[in-house]
Amino acid sequence: MGKLVITTENGSTLGNPASGEFYIFIDSNNSNKYTLRNSAGSDTILGGAVSGDMLASTYDPTGVAQDVYNYANALGLTQIPTSQIREYTESGGVSVDFDDYDPTTYNVHFLNPGSHDRDFTGIVAPSAGVNRIVVIINSGTNKKLKFKHNDSGSAAANRIMLANNSDFDLTKGASVQFIYNHTEDRWYTYTYY
Amino acid sequence: MARKFYIEDNVSSGEPSIKFELTKPSGFTEITDADTIKELYLIQYKYRIKDGKEWLLSFTSDRYIDVLNGVYTDAEVFALETHIKDLQEQLNNGCWLTAQNTNSSLGVSGIYTKSMKDEIQATIDSYVAENY
Numbered sequence: 377m378g379k380l381v382i383t384t385e386n387g388s389t390l391g392n393p394a395s396g397e398f399y400i401f402i403d404s405n406n407s408n409k410y411t412l413r414n415s416a417g418s419d420t421i422l423g424g425a426v427s428g429d430m431l432a433s434t435y436d437p438t439g440v441a442q443d444v445y446n447y448a449n450a451l452g453l454t455q456i457p458t459s460q461i462r463e464y465t466e467s468g469g470v471s472v473d474f475d476d477y478d479p480t481t482y483n484v485h486f487l488n489p490g491s492h493d494r495d496f497t498g499i500v501a502p503s504a505g506v507n508r509i510v511v512i513i514n515s516g517t518n519k520k521l522k523f524k525h526n527d528s529g530s531a532a533a534n535r536i537m538l539a540n541n542s543d544f545d546l547t548k549g550a551s552v553q554f555i556y557n558h559t560e561d562r563w564y565t566y567t568y569y
Numbered sequence: 570m571a572r573k574f575y576i577e578d579n580v581s582s583g584e585p586s587i588k589f590e591l592t593k594p595s596g597f598t599e600i601t602d603a604d605t606i607k608e609l610y611l612i613q614y615k616y617r618i619k620d621g622k623e624w625l626l627s628f629t630s631d632r633y634i635d636v637l638n639g640v641y642t643d644a645e646v647f648a649l650e651t652h653i654k655d656l657q658e659q660l661n662n663g664c665w666l667t668a669q670n671t672n673s674s675l676g677v678s679g680i681y682t683k684s685m686k687d688e689i690q691a692t693i694d695s696y697v698a699e700n701y
Contacts, residue, residue: 528577528586528594535586542612561582 384408392417456484463515466490474521475529476500479510486515493520496546498530499563502556509566513551521546526562536563544568572701574600574609589613617700618663624692625660645680652678656689666701669693 387403392415399413400422410423462482466472466489473495479485502508514521522545525538536554538544546552553566575597577585587609588594600606632649635641641649650657656675659668672690677683 526584526586528588528596532581532583535583537584540612542615560584562584
């Protein structure tokens with residue numbers, strides 16, 4: 377999407393456009409009014425001074441117009457900053473699980489279980505009053521993240537509650553989101569793909 | 570091979586955890602309510618069915634690859650499928666304990682050699698030991 381840029385010009389020195397063309401400009405020689413000039417040099421005032429309601433800071437103080445041209449913003453989608461994405465590969469032995477997994481400040485986690493299937497029993501709970509959704513994606517090759525329902529492998533407040541009280545396996549490329557419930561003091565499945 | 574369900578004592582908040590173990594874990598108490606036990610076994614059987622289906626898919630895929638690689642012929646694999654039909658059905662239904670007995674008493678035939686039989690038996694024995 378291109379932009380039409382209207383600049384400030386001095387109408388007394390700007391000159392006239394070629395035959396059949398027009399200039400639109402902010403005339404510094406006429407109180408910064410939006411001006412249309414034809415090839416004969418006749419001016420038509422289009423709007424008030426640039427300090428008036430045509431000023432972007434007045435008609436669009438929060439930059440909404442720019443968002444219209446941003447596909448994600450226009451759809452209300454969240455653009456996730458890189459600072460919120462973590463990639464992690466577990467390289468420990470077969471007995472190493474994801475217990476009390478600490479998401480720190482990251483919200484999206486590409487977790488690679490490495491060379492073993494790994495039990496995943498919990499995520500460190502957010503502080504009281506802090507609502508969090510955490511996304512976990514199995515970015516490994518052929519090993520599973522095996523999510524365990526309400527498992528005592530993690531501290532009580534860090535455990536995850538799964539549908540039908542059933543464990544489930546997150547295979548390569550699959551993802552799951554958890555949302556924390558401060559009433560139950562547990563993570564709950566939000567969506568699962 | 571007699572796992573029982575145990576419920577966590579004194580959980581600090583929320584629902585207590587439940588474990589399915591051979592011996593009582595520290596800080597847990599055996600569940601004795603019949604309805605709860607039935608409900609928990611239903612969940613266990615869902616796992617067993619899922620695991621049985623996964624094993625069968627893997628086994629079937631391996632045999633198909635064997636045919637593609639010229640290790641076995643189509644006819645040999647078809648004969649194998651017929652020979653182990655009951656075993657396949659039991660694993661597909663999550664009945665690993667039944668399958669353990671079925672495989673154990675099944676005679677060798679065609680490409681279902683002692684080696685293949687022992688390999689299957691080891692897999693089933695291991696699963697039963699870890700999940701029953």
